[in-house]
Amino acid sequence: MAHLLNESEINQALADLPSWTREGDSLTRTVDCPDFPAAIAFVVRVADVAEAADHHPDIDIRWRKVTFTLSTHSDGGLTGKDTQLAHQIDDLEP
Numbered sequence: 789m790a791h792l793l794n795e796s797e798i799n800q801a802l803a804d805l806p807s808w809t810r811e812g813d814s815l816t817r818t819v820d821c822p823d824f825p826a827a828i829a830f831v832v833r834v835a836d837v838a839e840a841a842d843h844h845p846d847i848d849i850r851w852r853k854v855t856f857t858l859s860t861h862s863d864g865g866l867t868g869k870d871t872q873l874a875h876q877i878d879d880l881e882p
């Protein structure tokens with residue numbers, strides 16, 4: 789069981805994640821890729837990081853736009869696992 793972030797912890801974390809938006813119990817970000825193959829390649833790179841962390845984003849692929857939604861389902865909210873994965877996705881940006 790991971791620690792659920794409180795409001796002030798969430799806002800603090802979002803200050804360092806300007807590309808991410810809070811949607812209730814989730815963080816979301818849409819990445820614009822040059823084309824569809826690049827979008828798929830980016831998703832594969834994120835998948836590697838997610839599997840290594842045993843923490844998995846919900847992923848919505850629409851042509852060359854990929855939306856990642858992060859939430860810790862097992863704990864019913866946002867935890868440090870989500871903010872960490874958000875930073876890791878930012879670091880992979882194409």
Ligand SMILES: C[C@H](O)[C@H](O)[C@H]1CNC2=NC(N)=NC(=O)C2=N1
Pocket residue numbers: 842843844845858859860861862863
């Ligand atoms: C056993 C394993 O740690 C859990 O099933 C993990 C896997 N990946 C996960 N990913 C996300 N986003 N939330 C979870 O609660 C979660 N649980």
